[in-house]
Amino acid sequence: MSAYRDEVDEARGVAAHISEQLRAGADATSIAVLYRTGAQSAELAAALADGGIATTVLGGKRFFDLPEVRQAVLALRGASVAPLERGFVEAVRDILRSLGMTDEAPPAGGAVRESWEARSAILRLAEEAPAGTTMRSFTDDLMARARTQDEPALRAVTLATLHAAKGLEWDHVHLVGLAEGLLPIAYATHFDQIDEERRLAYVGITRARRSLSLSWSAGSRGRSPSRFLQEIRTSTRDAAPSAGARRR
Incomplete structure (x- = not known):
């Protein structure tokens, strides 16, 4: 999990990580960047373009x-x-x-x-x-x-909202914007709304077949890390076997 100063810094960090994955031999089509709202894609697309990385927006123009x-x-x-x-x-x-x-x-x-x-x-x-x-x-x-609409696959990194990513998988997934106000979204205030946001976070996490990167940024509004990050840490810690656990 990575923390950044703002959205621009986060986008550049994600782009740098993807550049490393591509240099290591990953195919661009096996990489996706997922986010809560479509408005988050602009900074990501710009940072990836600056790095010479082609992108395609899932659900964009056919x-x-x-x-x-x-x-x-x-x-x-x-x-x-x-x-x-x-x-x-x-x-x-x-x-x-x-x-x-x-x-x-x-x-x-x-x-x-x-x-x-x-x-x-x-x-x-x-x-x-x-x-x-x-x-x-x-x-x-x-x-x-x-x-x-039998479309050929473009050799490009996929940018997609969490809603658009449902049912799809990639080898390498970067889930960005894990900050309060973005995920969960600011208008999610009731229990059932927060629970729906939690399910969206779960969708993003489970899209990865091999590697998953999580990130958030404070931004100009001074956002704090998403509550879901702590839940992920807790569930990961609880799922890990203790040092003294015996194997059966």
């Missing part, structure tokens, strides 16, 4: 609705009416290059990196297509995917 994806599908569809002068995959790569895709990911994050990741996902679909795939059949498949 893949096939992204302007760069729509542009790519239209360009590929237009190319399907003429005979290919090169192999299918190379033809797809050339078209994506003409739309601004580079062979290497841009060093910066943010919108430029997100656009690159979207076009790169289309190229991966082409590379994974079965032998004999034509530009026409490939674009037919893309359009069918768009209709059914």
